[in-house]
Amino acid sequence: MALVLTDAERHLVLDEMRNFLAVLQTISEALPDEDMKSVAAAARTMGSGAANEIPSETVAKLPDTFKQLAGAVHTSFDTIALDAESLGDPKHTMGQVGEMLGKCNACHGIYQIAVPKRAGGG
Numbered sequence: 001m002a003l004v005l006t007d008a009e010r011h012l013v014l015d016e017m018r019n020f021l022a023v024l025q026t027i028s029e030a031l032p033d034e035d036m037k038s039v040a041a042a043a044r045t046m047g048s049g050a051a052n053e054i055p056s057e058t059v060a061k062l063p064d065t066f067k068q069l070a071g072a073v074h075t076s077f078d079t080i081a082l083d084a085e086s087l088g089d090p091k092h093t094m095g096q097v098g099e100m101l102g103k104c105n106a107c108h109g110i111y112q113i114a115v116p117k118r119a120g121g122g
């Protein structure tokens with residue numbers, strides 16, 4: 001399914017995606033060291049508190065299923081942060097990361113961004 005967005009909106013969404021990946025790198029590097037403080041701090045930057053980077057007029061264009069999957073990923077980061085702090089168990093966190101990656105893949109399996117071409121070809 002195509003998400004019809006402006007070029008600027010596409011950049012915002014892709015920027016958020018690259019942040020997801022960067023945070024996953026930080027988490028993956030911290031886990032073997034059992035550095036659960038860094039795991040929690042990194043996960044928190046992508047938690048539901050950070051979900052407001054996309055302006056509301058862009059959010060309004062997004063289908064409900066997209067918003068639900070995006071919300072589920074942010075909630076997963078919240079849970080990863082909380083459990084990293086309270087349980088301090090790298091294996092538990094790895095399981096949660098795997099489960100969350102399923103949500104990334106679920107959304108990628110459904111949506112692509114389409115930016116309408118401007119008249120006159122551009």
Ligand code: HEC
Pocket residue numbers: 003014015017018020021024066067069070073100101103104105107108111112113114
């Ligand atoms: C709610 C839907 C959704 C979720 C959830 C989601 N993505 Fe994406 N992601 C997209 C869309 C849409 C694109 C653009 C795909 C396209 O147009 O080809 C994208 C693109 C990307 C890209 C490419 C960025 C670029 O610069 O081209 C990366 C990397 C990425 N996602 C990582 C992730 C990771 C990691 C997660 C999970 C933590 C995730 N995404 C969760 C929808 C989602």
